[in-house]
Amino acid sequence: MLKESVIEIHRNINKPIAAAVGLPNERYTSDEGFIEDREKVIAPSWACIGFVDDLPEPNYVYPVDFMGLPLLITRDNDDVIRVFHNVCSHRGMHLADAPCRTNGLVRCPYHSWTYQLDGKLRGTPHIGGFGVHEHPEFNKAEGALREVRTETWLGCVFVNLSGTAEDFQSYIAPLTRQFNELCSVDERQRFVSDNQSGRTQLTVKSNWKLAVENYLESYHLPSVHPELNRISPLQEHFSLDYFAQGAGQGSLNYQRLSIDDKQLPNLAGWPEDQMNKALYPTLYPNTLIGLHSDHLFIMMLQPISKDETVEHVRISYVGDDALDSQYTKHHKTMLDNWSEVFGEDIFAVERMQKGRNSPGYLGGKFAPAMDEPTVHFHRWVAQCLLRGSNTEPS
Numbered sequence: 001m002l003k004e005s006v007i008e009i010h011r012n013i014n015k016p017i018a019a020a021v022g023l024p025n026e027r028y029t030s031d032e033g034f035i036e037d038r039e040k041v042i043a044p045s046w047a048c049i050g051f052v053d054d055l056p057e058p059n060y061v062y063p064v065d066f067m068g069l070p071l072l073i074t075r076d077n078d079d080v081i082r083v084f085h086n087v088c089s090h091r092g093m094h095l096a097d098a099p100c101r102t103n104g105l106v107r108c109p110y111h112s113w114t115y116q117l118d119g120k121l122r123g124t125p126h127i128g129g130f131g132v133h134e135h136p137e138f139n140k141a142e143g144a145l146r147e148v149r150t151e152t153w154l155g156c157v158f159v160n161l162s163g164t165a166e167d168f169q170s171y172i173a174p175l176t177r178q179f180n181e182l183c184s185v186d187e188r189q190r191f192v193s194d195n196q197s198g199r200t201q202l203t204v205k206s207n208w209k210l211a212v213e214n215y216l217e218s219y220h221l222p223s224v225h226p227e228l229n230r231i232s233p234l235q236e237h238f239s240l241d242y243f244a245q246g247a248g249q250g251s252l253n254y255q256r257l258s259i260d261d262k263q264l265p266n267l268a269g270w271p272e273d274q275m276n277k278a279l280y281p282t283l284y285p286n287t288l289i290g291l292h293s294d295h296l297f298i299m300m301l302q303p304i305s306k307d308e309t310v311e312h313v314r315i316s317y318v319g320d321d322a323l324d325s326q327y328t329k330h331h332k333t334m335l336d337n338w339s340e341v342f343g344e345d346i347f348a349v350e351r352m353q354k355g356r357n358s359p360g361y362l363g364g365k366f367a368p369a370m371d372e373p374t375v376h377f378h379r380w381v382a383q384c385l386l387r388g389s390n391t392e393p394s
C-alpha cells in the first residue's frame with residue numbers, strides 16, 4: 001500500500017518552486033508505484049514502444065514487452081503499422097515471442113489459430129470437430145486480436161493503451177510548433193534510419209522517471225559531461241517553452257560533425273542563421289528527442305521494473321543518401337559521441353535511484369533557476385495520478 005496520498009503529492013509539488021516537494025521515494029522504489037505509473041501515467045498518454053525500422057519489411061511482426069504488457073507491432077503487406085495485445089483470443093496464449101517475417105499470418109502455437117496482420121482471425125482449424133474448420137455458433141469476427149490505438153511519428157511507434165488520450169496530433173502540436181521554426185513537417189519526413197547506422201541501447205538500474213528527469217535539465221552538464229560542456233556549454237543552453245505534455249532544453253552551440261572535410265547532409269529548409277541550434281525536448285512520458293539540422297536522435301525509455309529501464313536509441317539522418325557508405329565514419333563517430341554522453345548519465349540516474357531508498361530523502365529541494373523542467377514533469381505525473389485516482393485536489 002502506497003503511503004502518501006496523491007492529493008498530498010499534488011499539493012506538495014504545486015507549491016512555488018523553492019518550496020515544492022518532489023514525488024515521494026515509494027513512487028520510484030515500489031512495485032505498486034510502478035503499476036500505478038503504467039495504469040495512471042503511461043496508459044492514458046501517448047507512449048513510444050518501438051521504432052518503425054524494427055519492422056524492416058512488409059509482413060513483419062515485432063513483439064514488445066511494455067511494463068509487463070505483451071504487445072505486438074505488425075507491419076502488413078501495405079506497410080500499415082498496427083499494435084495489438086499479443087495474446088491469442090482462444091485460450092490466451094502469448095502469441096508471438098520473437099520478431100519475424102511472416103507469410104501475412106501469425107499462427108498461435110497452441111491450437112494453430114491464425115491471425116492476419118490487421119488482427120482479423122483467419123483460421124480456426126478443427127474448431128467444428130476433426131477436419132471441420134468452422135462452427136455455426138462461433139463468430140470469427142469476434143475472435144480478432146485486441147487492437148491498441150497507434151500512431152507513428154518521427155520513425156517511432158506510439159500507443160495510447162487506455163484509448164482515452166486526446167488525438168495524437170493535438171498531443172504533439174505544441175512540440176511540432178517549436179520544431180516548425182526550424183524545419184517543416186515535410187522536411188522532418190526526410191529523417192531516415194536503418195538497421196545499422198545508428199542504434200544502440202543502454203540498461204540503467206533506475207526507475208524510468210529518473211531518466212526523464214535527468215534528460216530534462218542541463219544543470220548537470222559541467223559536472224557530468226565535461227567534454228560536451230566544452231563544446232556546448234551550460235550558458236549556451238536555454239529552456240524550451242513548456243507545454244502540456246513535455247518540456248526540455250536546447251543548445252545554441254551545436255557544431256555539425258565534419259570528417260575529412262565532409263559534413264552530413266542537412267535539412268534544406270533549416271534557417272542558415274540557426275545551424276548551431278539544437279532542441280532536446282522530452283515528450284512525456286518516455287520519448288527523449290534530439291533535433292539537429294543534420295540528424296535526429298530518439299531515446300525511447302522502456303520501463304522494465306521499478307528500478308530498471310532500457311534506453312533504446314535511434315539516430316536518423318537526412319535522406320537516403322545520408323545513409324550511404326561514404327558517411328560510415330560519420331555514423332560511427334556520431335553514435336560513439338552520443339553513446340558516450342548517454343553513458344555518462346548512467347551513474348547519475350543509478351545513484352539517484354539508490355538515494356531513493358533513503359528515509360533521509362523526502363522529495364528533495366529544487367534549484368529555482370535550474371530545476372523548472374523537473375518540477376514541470378513532477379507536476380505532470382502528479383496530475384496524471386490525481387486524474388487516474390478520480391480525486392479532486394482540495
Ligand code: FES
Pocket residue numbers: 088089090091092093108109110111112113
Ligand atoms: S490458445 Fe491460441 S489457438 Fe488455442
Ligand SMILES: [Fe+2]
Pocket residue numbers: 214215220224225341345
Ligand atoms: Fe546528461
